[in-house]
Amino acid sequence: xxxAYIIDACRTPRGIGKVGKGALAHLHPQHLGATVLKALxxxxxLNTAEVDDxxxxxxxxxxxxGCDLGRMAALDAGYDIKASGVxxxxxxxxxxTSVNLAAAQVMxxxxxxxxxxxxxxxxxxxxxxxxxTPPMLDAGNLHLxxxxxxxxxxxxxxxxxxxxGIDRRAVDELALVSQQRAAQAIKENRFAKSLVTVYxxxxxxxxxxxxxxxxxxxxxxxxxxxTVFDKWASIPVDxxxxxxxxxxxxxxxxxxxxxxVHHAGNSSGVVDGAAALLxxxxxxxxxxxxxxxxxxxATANMxxxxxxxxxxxVPAAEKxxxxxxxxxxxxxxWEINEAFAVVAERFIRKLGLDREKVNVNGGAMALGHPIxxxxxxxxxxxxxxxxxxxxxxGLVTMCAGGGMAPxxxxxxx
Numbered sequence: 060x061x062x063a064y065i066i067d068a069c070r071t072p073r074g075i076g077k078v079g080k081g082a083l084a085h086l087h088p089q090h091l092g093a094t095v096l097k098a099l100x101x102x103x104x105l106n107t108a109e110v111d112d113x114x115x116x117x118x119x120x121x122x123x124x125g126c127d128l129g130r131m132a133a134l135d136a137g138y139d140i141k142a143s144g145v146x147x148x149x150x151x152x153x154x155x156t157s158v159n160l161a162a163a164q165v166m167x168x169x170x171x172x173x174x175x176x177x178x179x180x181x182x183x184x185x186x187x188x189x190x191x192t193p194p195m196l197d198a199g200n201l202h203l204x205x206x207x208x209x210x211x212x213x214x215x216x217x218x219x220x221x222x223x224g225i226d227r228r229a230v231d232e233l234a235l236v237s238q239q240r241a242a243q244a245i246k247e248n249r250f251a252k253s254l255v256t257v258y259x260x261x262x263x264x265x266x267x268x269x270x271x272x273x274x275x276x277x278x279x280x281x282x283x284x285x286t287v288f289d290k291w292a293s294i295p296v297d298x299x300x301x302x303x304x305x306x307x308x309x310x311x312x313x314x315x316x317x318x319x320v321h322h323a324g325n326s327s328g329v330v331d332g333a334a335a336l337l338x339x340x341x342x343x344x345x346x347x348x349x350x351x352x353x354x355x356x357a358t359a360n361m362x363x364x365x366x367x368x369x370x371x372x373v374p375a376a377e378k379x380x381x382x383x384x385x386x387x388x389x390x391x392x393w394e395i396n397e398a399f400a401v402v403a404e405r406f407i408r409k410l411g412l413d414r415e416k417v418n419v420n421g422g423a424m425a426l427g428h429p430i431x432x433x434x435x436x437x438x439x440x441x442x443x444x445x446x447x448x449x450x451x452x453g454l455v456t457m458c459a460g461g462g463m464a465p466x467x468x469x470x471x472x
Contacts, residue, residue: 062341063165064351065469068439069098069255070334073427074270076181082266083257083331084182088117088124091257091333092132092178098255099174099337100136103349108139111170114161115146116153116177116431118460119184128178132333150196150460151398153177154334154434155467159358161338162467166355171343176335177432185329193296193303196365196460201297207365209461210306213288213326215368216399217319218307223405227320230400231281234325234424236414237397241421242274249420249447253334253439271328271427281324289319310366325400330427334435353442356452356468357383363462369402371464372456373409379454379466387412390468391450394437396457397422406456419444433457438467445471 071094074083083091092115100107115129130144149156154177161175188194196209220230244250245268256267292304308314337349344351359379363371372395380386393416395406407417420440423433434457441453456466 061166061168063162063338063355064341064344064472065353065355065442066337066339066344066349066351067099067103068334068336068442069095069102069253070432070436070439071095071257071332072254072266072269073330073332073429074266076185076329076331076427078182078186081182081331082270083180086257086265088128088178088180088183089132089135091180091331092128092176093135094257095176095255095333095335096133096136096138096174099335100138103337108141110138110142110172110174112164112173113142113144114157114173114175115144116149116157116434117146118148118150118153118179118430120146120148122187123183124180132178149463149465151396151428151430151457152434152459152463152465153431154436155438155455155457155465156434158336158435158438159465159467162355162358165338165340171340173338174335175338176333176435178333179429179431180331181329181429182331193294195296208306208309209365209368210303211288211291212368212460213321213399214292214303214307216321216401217288217317218311218314219367219369219405220320220401221314221318223401225320225401225404229404230320230325231278233400233404234281235276235278237418237421237424238273238276240419241272241425244420245269245272249444250440252443269426271330272425276324284322284324286319286322288321292317307366321399321401325424327398327423328427330429332427332429332432332436334432334439336435336438351472352446353469353471356470359466361464361466363464365462368460368462369398369458370405371462372402372406372458372466375456375464375466376410376454379468383468385468390452390454391416392419392441392444392453393417394441394453394455396428396433396437397424398428398458400424402458434465438469442469
């Protein structure tokens with residue numbers, strides 16, 4: 060089978076996802092996508108007429124984030140009109156899925172040069188959300204709700220923590236490590252290879268650094284934060300009076316009292332951002348002087364219980380390893396998205412991983428989680444770190460709405 064090579068990866072800094080506070084919140088989502096697409100073209104001297112496709116991840120596809128953001132961002136970036144684009148939604152997993160599909164196109168021999176990535180401006184999606192309509196992944200489909208009740212993700216996180224016996228101290232400790240590692244990575248400029256500055260339309264700098272981290276975080280400070288999702292658990296979601304918490308108990312009636320352990324400090328940050336990766340076939344790379352940095356070893360998708368929603372990363376990682384004929388000991392670095400601390404903590408425990416190999420530069424609790432872009436960011440992050448440490452393989456996975464998880468294994472070349 061032909062190889063799919065990663066030639067380059069880049070991303071924007073992550074800006075605070077709040078209108079009036081975040082440095083990127085005034086920009087159009089297509090502008091963020093165009094920023095990373097333009098950077099890929101310039102850094103690799105691309106003939107954009109030869110880009111077979113731009114496969115893009117965006118979770119909330121409405122308004123300014125609708126209308127095939129991948130295609131529109133490519134046009135905004137000045138790409139040749141021959142470079143087509145498509146936009147997909149696998150919720151939080153969109154940014155891994157876009158890369159996986161791009162790799163499949165190249166490995167099948169159908170395409171030679173594909174860009175994959177994603178954009179999410181959570182400042183925009185928050186500002187345009189209807190405050191009077193509780194968000195439900197079933198989109199109001201009451202028949203589906205009876206089959207698979209799906210609740211708010213933070214309530215799922217607390218339910219999983221309760222089931223697994225993961226306490227408040229454990230999730231706070233992981234959050235502190237995330238902040239400490241992110242601070243160290245920023246201090247040592249570990250993100251510099253992939254990070255591209257975002258400019259305003261007038262050419263002034265909008266953002267050139269990570270805006271979300273809180274390096275001053277302490278265990279004492281985390282312990283004083285009030286939990287959030289006990290409040291969400293009591294919000295009614297329909298005319299029957301059923302709450303987000305009730306959605307869990309419909310499926311897991313024997314759960315018992317829920318232990319609410321998650322708060323703003325040990326949950327992923329709300330941010331804006333975009334990322335992109337350039338993938339090419341071996342022949343195209345050789346003919347055009349593109350130097351491969353890594354190859355795609357295996358990809359996988361896995362579904363799990365949609366009511367708990369966040370548990371699929373473990374079986375997704377196991378599936379990817381099995382496809383590659385590898386074991387966990389063959390993986391040098393792991394990236395598991397810190398959607399909530401319990402997701403990463405459970406992942407580490409279930410797979411019996413060395414914590415010194417997981418999220419070594421911090422994760423979404425410190426740096427933020429721009430939904431449709433995060434997966435692409437993490438692939439670039441693990442590639443940069445494999446190179447910095449002169450290591451070989453990395454595995455990236457993350458939970459996604461609906462109880463899903465994509466995964467990917469890459470190997471340096």
